[in-house]
Amino acid sequence: MIFPFQGGVHPEGHKDATRQKPIEPLPPPARVVLPVSMHIGAPCEPVVKVGQHVLLGEKIAVSASPVSAPIHASVSGTVAAVEVCPHPNGGRMLSVVLENDGADAPHPDIRPFGSAETLTAEELIAVVREAGLVGLGGAAFPTHTKIASGLGKVDTLIVNGAECEPYITSDHRVMLETPEEILGGVRALMKIYGLESAVIAVETNKPDAVETLRRTLPRRGDGVRVAPLATRYPQGAEKQLIRAVTGREVPPGALPAAVGAAVFNVDTVASIHRAVTTGMPLLRRVVTVSGSAVSNPKNLSVRIGTPLRAVFEATGGFREQPFKIIMGGPMMGVAQHNLDAPVVKGTNALLAFSRGEGKPEKEPVCIRCGRCVSACPMRLLPVYLYHYEQKNMLAECERMRVSDCIECGSCSYICPGRLHLVHSFRTAKQKLREARKRGGN
Amino acid sequence: MADTRFVVSSSPHIRAEEDTRSIMLDVCIALAFPLVIAVYFFGLRALTVTAVSVAACVFFEWAYRKLLKKPSSVRDLSAVVTGLLLAFNLPVSVPYWLPVVGALVAVVVVKQLYGGIGKNFLNPALAARVFLFSFPVWMTSFPKPQPGQWNALPLWGPVDVVSAATPLSFLKHGALPADAYNLQDLLLGQAPGSLGEVSALMLLLGGVYLVVRRVITPRIPVAYLGTVAALTFLFPKGDAAPLEWMLYEVLSGGLVLGAVFMATDYTTSPVTKRGQWIFGIGCGLLTVFIRYFGAYPEGVSYAILVMNACVWLLDKISLPRRFGVPRLTRFIRKGGGKA
Ligand code: SF4
Ligand code: SF4
Numbered sequence: 001m002i003f004p005f006q007g008g009v010h011p012e013g014h015k016d017a018t019r020q021k022p023i024e025p026l027p028p029p030a031r032v033v034l035p036v037s038m039h040i041g042a043p044c045e046p047v048v049k050v051g052q053h054v055l056l057g058e059k060i061a062v063s064a065s066p067v068s069a070p071i072h073a074s075v076s077g078t079v080a081a082v083e084v085c086p087h088p089n090g091g092r093m094l095s096v097v098l099e100n101d102g103a104d105a106p107h108p109d110i111r112p113f114g115s116a117e118t119l120t121a122e123e124l125i126a127v128v129r130e131a132g133l134v135g136l137g138g139a140a141f142p143t144h145t146k147i148a149s150g151l152g153k154v155d156t157l158i159v160n161g162a163e164c165e166p167y168i169t170s171d172h173r174v175m176l177e178t179p180e181e182i183l184g185g186v187r188a189l190m191k192i193y194g195l196e197s198a199v200i201a202v203e204t205n206k207p208d209a210v211e212t213l214r215r216t217l218p219r220r221g222d223g224v225r226v227a228p229l230a231t232r233y234p235q236g237a238e239k240q241l242i243r244a245v246t247g248r249e250v251p252p253g254a255l256p257a258a259v260g261a262a263v264f265n266v267d268t269v270a271s272i273h274r275a276v277t278t279g280m281p282l283l284r285r286v287v288t289v290s291g292s293a294v295s296n297p298k299n300l301s302v303r304i305g306t307p308l309r310a311v312f313e314a315t316g317g318f319r320e321q322p323f324k325i326i327m328g329g330p331m332m333g334v335a336q337h338n339l340d341a342p343v344v345k346g347t348n349a350l351l352a353f354s355r356g357e358g359k360p361e362k363e364p365v366c367i368r369c370g371r372c373v374s375a376c377p378m379r380l381l382p383v384y385l386y387h388y389e390q391k392n393m394l395a396e397c398e399r400m401r402v403s404d405c406i407e408c409g410s411c412s413y414i415c416p417g418r419l420h421l422v423h424s425f426r427t428a429k430q431k432l433r434e435a436r437k438r439g440g441n
Numbered sequence: 442m443a444d445t446r447f448v449v450s451s452s453p454h455i456r457a458e459e460d461t462r463s464i465m466l467d468v469c470i471a472l473a474f475p476l477v478i479a480v481y482f483f484g485l486r487a488l489t490v491t492a493v494s495v496a497a498c499v500f501f502e503w504a505y506r507k508l509l510k511k512p513s514s515v516r517d518l519s520a521v522v523t524g525l526l527l528a529f530n531l532p533v534s535v536p537y538w539l540p541v542v543g544a545l546v547a548v549v550v551v552k553q554l555y556g557g558i559g560k561n562f563l564n565p566a567l568a569a570r571v572f573l574f575s576f577p578v579w580m581t582s583f584p585k586p587q588p589g590q591w592n593a594l595p596l597w598g599p600v601d602v603v604s605a606a607t608p609l610s611f612l613k614h615g616a617l618p619a620d621a622y623n624l625q626d627l628l629l630g631q632a633p634g635s636l637g638e639v640s641a642l643m644l645l646l647g648g649v650y651l652v653v654r655r656v657i658t659p660r661i662p663v664a665y666l667g668t669v670a671a672l673t674f675l676f677p678k679g680d681a682a683p684l685e686w687m688l689y690e691v692l693s694g695g696l697v698l699g700a701v702f703m704a705t706d707y708t709t710s711p712v713t714k715r716g717q718w719i720f721g722i723g724c725g726l727l728t729v730f731i732r733y734f735g736a737y738p739e740g741v742s743y744a745i746l747v748m749n750a751c752v753w754l755l756d757k758i759s760l761p762r763r764f765g766v767p768r769l770t771r772f773i774r775k776g777g778g779k780a
Contacts, residue, residue, distance in 0.1 A: 011455055090449070166455065239764065251765035325447050330454040337449045353454070363512055367461050367519075367559045370712035374658075379761035383712055404764060409453030416460045417559070423451040 005240040007377035008391060011166050011331065011412045014203060016171045016291050017297040023177055025284075025301045026314050028075045030100050032305030034060060035093040036235050038344035039134040040141045040226070041067030046096050052079045055107040057281050060096045064279060069142040069345075070131045074283040074303040077101040086341040088327045089306070089368070090430055096343075110279045117190035124192050124276065131346075132276035132282045136234065137171070137265035138328050140346035146264070147192060150257035157189055157198040158245050161213075161266040162229055164203060164238035165329025170286040170351040172297045174207035174267045175202065178217040182266050184273030186224055189264065197223035200266070203247055205231040234408040238263045240320040240377050252404055267348075269396040287343060289315045291351035293322035302343050309339035321351040331409045364419040372411035372421060378404045382411040382421045394435060397428045405429070446547045456599040461558070465518035467656045471647035472702065482586035483533040484593040487636050488599075490599040493537050495524030497544035505553045507585020519558045523547050526566035529698060530742070534600040535579045545622040559610075563749050567699075567742050583607055583633035605633040608693035609738040615679030617689055625691035639693075641689045646678050648701035657705045660714065661721040665700040666691060668725025678733065696728065699741035709749040715759035716752075723748045 037043035042065030048054055054073040058291055061071040080098045085095040113119060126154040129144035137160060159182065165170040175182065186198050202210050213226045216240050229244055239250045248259040256263055264272075271282055283304060290297040295316035297389050302311055308325070312318065326333040327347055343350075372382035381400060405425045413419040479487040502520035506513055514520075527543050527734045547565035555561040574580050585605040587593040595598055608627060611618035622632040630640025638644070670687050677686035691697070704710060704724050713722050724744045731740025762768055 009457070011457070249765040252763065254765070308658060323448055324450075324454060326452075326454055330452075332452050333454065334452070335447070335449040335454065337447050351454075358673045365461065365514075365517075365558055367464075367707050369464065369707045373761075378764045379754065381712060381760065384756065400760075401763060407452075413453045413455065414457050416457075416464050418456065418460060420451070422453065426451065 005232075005235070005243045005377055006379065007264075007375055007410065008234060008240070009375050009414050010231075011233055011413060013231075013303050014166045014290070015169050015205070015404060017167075018288050018299050019172055021169075021173075021297070021299050023170075023173045023286050023299045023301050026306065026311065028100055028102075028104070028303045029306045031080065031307075032074050032098045032100065032303060033095045033307065033340075033342040034071055034074065034098065034305045035085065035087050035095045035342065035344060036061045036071065037093060038071065038140060038304070038346065039069045040139065041065060041069075041145065044068060044071050045092070046082050046434070048079045048082070048096060048135055050079050050082055053077070053101075054079060054098065056104050057110045057283060058107040060098075061282075064265060066148075067145050068144055069134050069144075070130065070281075071096070072132055072281040072283060073098055073107075074107040074228040074305050075100040076103050086338040088336060088341040088344055090337070100229045106280075107222075110281075112279050113276050116184065116191050116273075116276060117238050119276065121194070124188050126270075127146075127275050128216060128272055130281065131271070133268060133271055133275065134282075134284055134345045135265055136267040136271065136345065136348065138332070138346050138348050140344070143264070143268055146262070147189070149255055149331070150193065150262040152193070152258040153260060154193045155260040156197055156242075156262070156264045157186070157193060157215065157302045158241060158261060158263045159186060159198060159200040159266055159269050160238075160241055160263050161200055161202040161206070162207060162241060163206070164231070164233045164235040164237075165331050165333075165349075166233075167290045168288045168329050169350055170288045170299055170348050171266050171291075172206050173211055174270055174286055175206070176212050179213050179268050181273040182213070183224065183269040185264075185269035185271070185279070188217075188276060189225070189262075189269065193262065195223075195226070199225055199245055201227045201229050203231045203235055204228045233410065233413075234377060234406070237377065237406055237408055239406065252401070282345060285343070285345065285347065287311060287347055288349040289351075290349065291326075291353045293318045293320055293352040302347075304345060305342045307340050307342055308336065308350060311343060312324055312339070312352065318352060322355045323355040324353045326351040326353070330414065332407065340390045364415075364417055366419055367419045369416055371414045371416065375410040375414045376406050377408060377410060378406055380404060382425070385428065386421050390422045392431075394428065394432055398432060402428045402432070448659070461517045461519070464656055465522050467651065467654045468522050468702075469518065471650045471656075472522070472529070472637070474647040474650070475529065475630075475637045475640055475643040475698070476525070478643045479529075479533070479636050479646050482588055482630050482639060483584065484587070484591045486594040486596055487533050489596055490531065490533055490537070490540060490636060491525060492538035494528035494531070494544060495521055497541045498524035498527065498548050501544055501548040502652065505549050506557075511557075514557060517558060520548060523552070523565050526635075526702060527569055528745055529702075530566060530570040530575070530584045530635050530695065532580065533636045534582060534584050534594060538597070539573060539576065539579055543573050544571045546708040549672065559708050561708055562752070563746055564703055564706045567703055567746055567749075569741055571746065583635070585633050586631050586639065588631065594624050607633045607738070608689065609634075610758065612678070612689060612693065613732070613738040617679075617681050617685060618693075624688055625693065627689070632693065634693070635698075637696060638695040641697045644697040648697075651701070652703075658717070660717040661705050661710060661724075662700045664718050664721025665704055665724045665728075666696070668722045669696060672725065672729040672770070676729075676733075690729075690732070694732075694739050695741040699728075699745055700724070703741075704748070709745075709752060711752050711755045711759065713756050713759045713761060715761075716755040719755055719759065720748055720752070723751070
């Protein structure tokens with residue numbers, strides 16, 4: 001077993017509700033809402049008009065920026081609207097609304113490209129870009145951009161199957177159900193980078209996934225190994241994972257390629273394989289629906305653009321009135337206020353909690369216990385950062401490297417005084433950004 | 442499915458179970474070990490003195506915040522802990538008004554005037570103890586433990602202090618208290634001393650409980666006790682065998698109580714690993730220095746209070762290595778905020 005990084009916390013897993021549930025396809029909804037940005041980087045421009053008929057997998061929005069990912073029709077049908085709609089990040093965003101004609105008629109250009117063996121590295125990258133792939137672990141960084149940033153520098157390919165957030169089992173199910181596709185994707189990436197070896201890193205709380213991947217290996221992969229990782233949050237954070245697997249630390253502000261590493265989520269890797277072998281762009285993704293307010297927790301394969309409401313309804317609706325809805329995990333996920341917002345590319349989970357979990361905190365008071373310091377995987381001193389942010393002493397925050405904070409939430413989670421630490425650091429970073437802007441550049 | 446309002450707050454959306462109250466409760470449980478043995482050795486009066494101290498601390502905590510119209514903080518149990526520690530630092534024979542005065546100093550002056558829990562820079566119980574030394578008559582007369590004698594000291598009325606010399610007063614003069622109390626007595630608590638400091642064994646058991654429950658890490662107690670042990674072993678006073686001298690020094694007086702329960706006080710100790718080591722070592726150095734060269738036989742309280750005042754500095758000079766930056770570069774590009 002690989003020894004963990006420093007810091008981190010052990011939140012209760014809560015994965016039993018869905019770990020045994022095979023991924024079920026959710027029938028596509030009558031309408032899908034496709035925001036022009038579901039990734040980090042430049043938003044896309046719509047290339048369709050209201051009333052136009054589109055086919056499954058047809059591009060509906062693109063961008064010329066190198067840091068962007070095109071968006072495809074996840075159903076076939078008619079463009080009902082191009083308008084501003086609720087976005088799961090809490091705001092609103094220009095979106096293409098499609099009326100599903102129920103035919104799922106694929107675009108004629110969609111056909112298999114072959115396999116990793118038959119394509120060149122450049123062709124593989126082009127396939128990834130055209131498929132609109134982004135990191136499916138939640139971060140949603142355009143995959144082709146990430147690949148490009150590491151070309152010629154990467155010596156260690158790490159596939160991230162840690163899935164360290166509580167409740168989420170979508171990656172776990174992908175590892176159990178489609179190990180072949182993951183290995184196919186690994187081969188493609190090895191070819192792109194010209195590597196002989198790769199590591200699939202999985203937390204030890206998923207022994208069946210480790211077992212399944214290992215069983216699949218001998219036939220397909222020389223040089224690919226499965227590395228069990230100690231179970232600890234945030235094991236799946238890129239910098240922590242690289243540190244755990246290679247012992248290398250990514251310098252502040254640098255990309256993983258700076259230390260020769262590239263990290264891809266397991267489902268992203270499987271999607272690369274699917275894009276190559278079927279030609280189908282990213283149209284669906286696996287979403288874990290769980291939490292105490294959900295009647296029947298499930299792992300669903302959902303068309304991108306499906307309204308959250310429809311996803312919850314597919315699991316039998318709510319057992320009781322939810323108090324809080326989260327997209328993503330309870331440690332880093334985003335609280336939702338509108339069930340009309342759609343599932344986007346980075347949606348790995350939808351959680352609904354009844355009162356009791358995540359209840360609001362009483363008056364927060366720091367007792368200087370130092371737990372936040374021991375828990376911080378980036379070796380910051382959250383207790384001091386908080387103090388300085390509260391006093392608006394931004395220079396001190398900067399000196400104590402608030403910029404290194406990965407917003408993993410470990411400090412807030414562990415804080416017995418129930419301080420809103422991460423929130424304070426987000427505020428500090430925001431204020432620093434504004435100050436820098438005013439500083440005249 | 443009706444759309445109602447959902448709570449929208451920033452991540453993380455779950456919290457660990459431990460909160461301030463549960464941590465303080467654990468400290469109370471750990472302090473129950475030495476309290477039980479104190480009652481066994483000093484009789485019921487150990488219990489009543491402790492009760493008065495706790496009640497007074499809780500009362501002042503409540504009254505102060507009530508008067509200033511701040512939300513009550515009695516529920517967090519930190520005042521109970523202060524009350525217990527204050528009592529543990531007093532001779533069992535003190536008149537009942539003394540812990541009340543101590544509580545006033547500890548809770549109001551040292552803690553609440555600075556803003557309450559987490560904001561004070563001195564350990565409240567220790568600061569109060571040092572203040573109470575202005576009543577030396579009561580603060581320096583220690584009755585002899587009388588195991589199993591529940592009524593050894595009268596519960597009410599003035600206490601006829603059968604003052605006995607503490608082991609430290611022997612050590613102070615460079616002699617082992619060989620005839621009076623042996624090492625086993627010190628370990629169990631059969632030597633005179635403050636109410637809660639007499640049994641090194643029970644204090645250590647309480648400390649183990651705190652470590653097991655992850656309330657404290659052993660860093661500060663280990664650094665503190667280790668430093669005292671090393672120094673007294675290397676520089677025994679008088680002609681005692683170094684090992685014996687060392688054991689007597691470590692087990693007598695308030696050292697174990699101080700190292701396990703006072704120096705580890707969250708608010709007044711560093712939060713960084715290296716800071717905690719330095720803090721513990723500093724406490725050890727000062728304790729031995731004061732015991733050897735000071736006027737008063739005990740050095741623990743002063744040593745810890747002095748180190749308390751350095752905590753922010755210690756944290757600042759012991760910032761952990763920045764993630765992704767090798768140690769060497771840290772010195773070259775000192776502290777740099779930019780990548
Ligand atoms: S964990 Fe919370 S209470 Fe403890 S030092 Fe950090 S901020 Fe303060
Ligand atoms: S300070 Fe940032 S990086 Fe450190 S534990 Fe808190 S959220 Fe995570």
